[in-house]
Amino acid sequence: MPRFLLALDYGGTKLSAALTTAHAREWLALERIISPPEHNAQYEQRAMLKLARKILNGKIPAAIGISFGGPVDFARGLVLLSHHVAGWENIFLRDQWRAEFGAPVEIDNDANVAALGEFKFGAGRACASLLYVTVSTGVGGGWIVDGKILRGADGVAGEIGHTIFDPNGPLCICGRRGCVEVFASGRAIARIARERLIAHPRAESRVRELIAAEITAQAVARAAQDGDEFAQSILDDAARALGFGIGTAITLLNPERVVIGGGVSKAGEKYFAAVRVAARANCLPQMRVEIVPAALGDDAPLWGAVALAQEIAQK
């Protein structure tokens, strides 16, 4: 009988559950739902359980891997909190799922799990070490070293979004000034677009049409891909900040490859080229700078959850 692996992704705004078997490279079943606004942890738990039961359809999983969009105490299987969803403070999520299906469970934060996913199944295959960077609302990161997630002494390694790009820059949610995140995240790109449109009232840009509506990083990226120079220069600056942070990370760890995922990473080849130039300029000449887009897209955390489940199913 095949050994079924259940992969769960608590994504903040959406929930995903998928089923596969130990050696398969595709989903037997996949369910995703967008969470309603103002939802909470209890809602997410009920909804995820429903998704899981639906795709399992009576089968018993051999192991469960979980990606959570927020800080996790890996050793204790404990969710510390969610920055997006209320009610997740100090929840022993691993034990809850173990109790539900009687199967071994492993849980980690989404950046670490996505790093593992890209390493095992995506753009980091055949690498001994990699840095995974996710650029979406915020900027996060995860390390794979010697084929394993490098979690750090407090489980918070990889915070590339909170390395400093400009100590005189804007205030970050972490309380310091000028973190890479306040220049390079999706939220930052939208903010900077808004600021520059106001500061340059006569600049021509398709982004301006959007100022009445909500300006998003996605809209800026779309305008840039349509040849809008105003939008492209905003993206170039964001890429410069991100590349600076990646260059610092390369200087310190010299990884074999850097994989960039998250919504902003889809901003186009020009954006990627600018990230590479900035990273190359911020590390030593003898260090390789191999920066590639993520291969698994939004499924990276789910595939990483499969990899987590594989490790414990094999025991």
Add this chain to the structure above:
Amino acid sequence: MPRFLLALDYGGTKLSAALTTAHAREWLALERIISPPEHNAQYEQRAMLKLARKILNGKIPAAIGISFGGPVDFARGLVLLSHHVAGWENIFLRDQWRAEFGAPVEIDNDANVAALGEFKFGAGRACASLLYVTVSTGVGGGWIVDGKILRGADGVAGEIGHTIFDPNGPLCICGRRGCVEVFASGRAIARIARERLIAHPRAESRVRELIAAEITAQAVARAAQDGDEFAQSILDDAARALGFGIGTAITLLNPERVVIGGGVSKAGEKYFAAVRVAARANCLPQMRVEIVPAALGDDAPLWGAVALAQEIAQK
């Protein structure tokens, strides 16, 4: 019969060779010589062989560990060059020593080897991960992760001296501007002292007495320890730059401990306190900041070489 381990340290300005046994924690024999000015690789090889033969005194080593003060291709046992001594370009030093005594040999650069030494025998015992930072003429670093040296894809991980502190700062030997090294190294401290004495001709400082002679970081540190405020403020600024770099490294890797060695690390408790404050200010609140002085002093590379030798002697 005890298994003898031979440890060698090519330090740039001095050569050291020491002998111990597998489980001993002290030297059976130790020899050190200061190299004459303008010496070269050939001289160092002859002199080191003489030291080794003297301390071995007819014994055959079970394994040899080597620390080299310059970049090394660990996998090939190849010295790439020395920044201090001519003639070290592309020397297969591992094979030379293996041929000499018929024993297995391992060789790595001094920052990595010193990190391993502090980890196994010094200020990093009982840690799972650590960053070792050496602050002497330059600023170097080495990582221990899961009990092993983390070398990186090109063998150059740990270059904390070349993370950027101020992108508008002075030019660094690496070709970029404002690296931690140009603010925090011994060379930098001496340069800054000289510049400030010239810029502030009426400032009172004991360092001024030294301007006729050569100003060294050691002299600045001594003056600071005697209560000289001018000297202390130079050290404080150097500590701030170093702490900034260490904070960045903590943000990215979240090590259990940071161990600081090298001549400048002996600049006193005030200096250390300033490094800690700056590091704490440059990482996230949930990350530990445990920064301690090296325990093995100048012997860290030798003890690390013992640890390298142990690993291969056990095979």
